[in-house]
Amino acid sequence: MTTGIRSPQADCDFSPLKEQLKIDLQKMIGEIEGSLEVLHNEDQCVLGRIETIKERLTLLESKAATFYLNCYLAPFTDKYADLSICIRHLSERRHGALIAVERREALDALIQPGTPIGASITYPLLESIFYPGNPLHDGAVLIRANEIVSAANVLPLSKAIIGERKLGTRHRAAIGLSERTDAIVLVVSEETGRSSFAYKGQLYPVISL
Structure with missing residues (x-):
């Protein structure tokens, strides 16, 4: 390992992306809770909400992967x-x-x-x-x-x-x-x-x- 490379034990700190992940997760929790409320209303259909949640989960997965990728690479x-x-x-x-x-x-x-x-x-x-x-x-x-x-x-x-x-x-x-x-x-x-x-x-x- 060349001089200047951080040790594998170095803290993983990509704060802006980490904070955005927290916000997105909180929004996702809100979406799921909203879907539960819709499910109890016979006059509304939850399918559209589920499709939206699936799309947002895919984007959230990509953001989380980006965050952890930076963490995995930075020490090396x-x-x-x-x-x-x-x-x-x-x-x-x-x-x-x-x-x-x-x-x-x-x-x-x-x-x-x-x-x-x-x-x-x-x-x-x-x-x-x-x-x-x-x-x-x-x-x-x-x-x-x-x-x-x-x-x-x-x-x-x-x-x-x-x-x-x-x-x-x-x-x-x-x-x-x-x-x-x-x-x-x-x-x-x-x-x-x-x-x-x-x-x-x-x-x-x-x-x-």
Whole structure:
């Protein structure tokens, strides 16, 4: 770990997002309580309220995932802001991406190595790696502390099925590595532009990092 990286025990403090989560949760409680009142009124239907609650829960899940993602990344890299900008830009352009962030457990033994990079993390460099047509864009980037270690790496694929969806190779690779290590693996879908991260074998949508 390079000098300046906060220890894994550092407090997770992203106060604005945390406060917004509290507000949203309180609103959700109010919505559910309101639905219970509607349910007791035979002249009203609760189905519309339930659909609204489902939509808000999906957004709330994304906000919560964003908050915890920052918490998971911050002790291991000072460059999570660059990662945030990179993922947002790639998502907007629908450029597929796969970024493995090493934490406590070394990843070298589980990754088929690609092309060494050995450069400091910047979002323009990461975006250029995943630009369509770049020879390195199809594999995974390996991040260690504040460095882009390598690109075009091959990650182990998961056999997991998430819900009823058939996962693409990037998402299966993200989950596969997270099943075997404590790594955080960021992924952007080139089909939908949606961004998510894998952690401990689960995939979580994010709205931003």
